[in-house]
Amino acid sequence: MADLAGDFMRDYQLLAQQSWDAWTRQFQQTPATNPFAPPPAPAAGNETLERTLAGMKGYFDWMQAGIAGGGGATPVGDWQQQLQQMFGGAAQPFSQAFGSIDSASAESFTRQSQTWWKAVQHGGFGEVPGMQGATPAFGLNREQQMQQQALAAALLASLQASARYQELIQRANAQGVQRLQDKLAEHAEPGRQIDSMKGLYDLWVDASEEAYADIALSDEFRDVYGEMVNTQMRARQLQQEQTERLCRELGVPTRSEVSSLGERLQALRREFRASRAGGSVDHADDIAALRQEVVALKRQLAKPAPAATPRAANKVARAKSPGAAKKAAPKPASAVTSRTGSRKRK
């Protein structure tokens, strides 16, 4: 019987693997043959797809492992140990769920950096200065040496910051498992037990997202996140500067030059619009505001005057033509209501 069951599982796993392979082939794009293409790198769209498939595969593998390990049919008291086996190990598929949230961007950045290193080395620069730490630079290529050193330092800082970020992600992963245990403990009452792998998975997702949210909202995460972004941008910026210098030497227009043209063009468009409008837009706002004030003043004047000034009130009323007063009435009413009714709290 045991052999039969083992055979079944082996056959089943083989079939499942074939199915996954078919899925992967179905949705993977065939890269176009291009002699000028850079070293193999997955297209941006494929990264998402690969992550999706990896996520589903991870779930499936986890179910398989859980069943092979006996599922929930364990002696009383062993469920916590079982949870650790199912969710806690670094090698288990779900550890990738959190880990992968950074891998796509980090991977492409690392790949880009590696390509750059190779390009620099093959471009006749030899060993990249700064790899062994900052050293004084001098001579004809002093500026380039300084740039290389700055870039090497920036890349190192970026990698260190990414490592700190990953530490926090792993912490969230570990705390998620701890939270799962706490949540499961609440399910010990009869009728509330978790009786399916999907139920267990969903509970783990809830626990992990809660743990992640706590960490992601912390001051520590804010600092690390900011540092990761800033160091990566610094490295990218230095890479761009180096690339632009090479482009200038080759007579190729640079992004800075194009961007500068765009900035000037946008400024000219603004000036053109402003001169064509002749400032009428601003005047329209001013006129509207003045109208409101005039209306407010008129209404104040139209209010019954204090007993001592009946003559003055009559004088104002006579000064207006009835038709004009009638015309002006609707708009002013709302303006005055809005103005007097506004509750400014500052």
Place this chain on the structure above:
Amino acid sequence: MQEPLRIDPTRALTDMATFQRKLAAGMANLRDMREPEYANTPRELVYSEDKLKVWHFTGAGKSRAKTPLLIVYALVNTVWMTDLQADRSMVSNLLEQGEDVYLIEWGYPDGADRWLTLDDYINGYLDRCVDAVRQRHDLDAINLLGICQGGAFSLCYTALHQHKVKNLITMVTPVDFHTPDNMLSSWCRNMDVDLFVDTMGNIPAGLMNYVYLTLKPIRLNQQKYIGMVDILDSPVELENFLRMERWIFDSPDQAGEAFRQFIKDFYQANKLVKGTLEIGGQPVDLGMITRPVLNIFAEHDHLVPPDASRALGKHIGTTDYTQLAFKGGHIGIYVSSRAQREVPPAIHQWLRQRS
């Protein structure tokens, strides 16, 4: 007390086999599925400039509204969330209620738009869109419906051009960017935005999407797709799922300068509620807004926490302020069946009382 984990191995094996079977069968369904369409409510182009377009929805019958409603969406993602499909279309529902609906489609910025500022967007593009609709109807003022970042833009616009706005509706709009549960705000607080924009230029849509996915990494990167396996055998549900996927990832890059200013002034400095915001050199004071305001927010919004929207009530100047809490999330407020029942009728009712 009993063991909390009591998984029947036979059932687990069955579940795993079912999962695998659905996955295998679903491959054929997915292969045969064509790209789902959206934005199918009939419409006409009434204004365009650079990459933006203003659309007027023609609808089945004549509008009964005296004042048209212009929808101002965020620069992130596309406005077609409001017209995703026939039975999940806020636009279509508003038309049925009798509203006359316009919307701005901002388009997809490229390098030529790198230097567009918030002033260009709010006092430039948005103002000219409003003028175009006003002129079509020969009206001094129209109704604005601002969504998310578009809601923040609409607040700024109303503060600066109040005489052109009759009623203002804001939906899932961030106002106080420093509420303690605002993850996006926390993450960008220590970012050197100048370095970021100077380096990146325009901000790629892929990067923006990546950041949004990391707000709930497992739910959005894994659990969602595991759930998809359950609907692989249902062409209708699968099409709906893929339509939403298309919308989520069909998103424009962000113009660099506008992004820089939005992050610095709104997310980092929280100037909208501090009263220190300036757009195009003009102060933006929410306290000066005296037009009627309807503020709708989602109680389970993970992008714009409810408190970030609720804050509007404390800072807006008008005495005619209405707040509506919707039981749902940032996206569900447009596409869920509850939203179809509750939101457009509430908007219409509120506008009708002020027409």
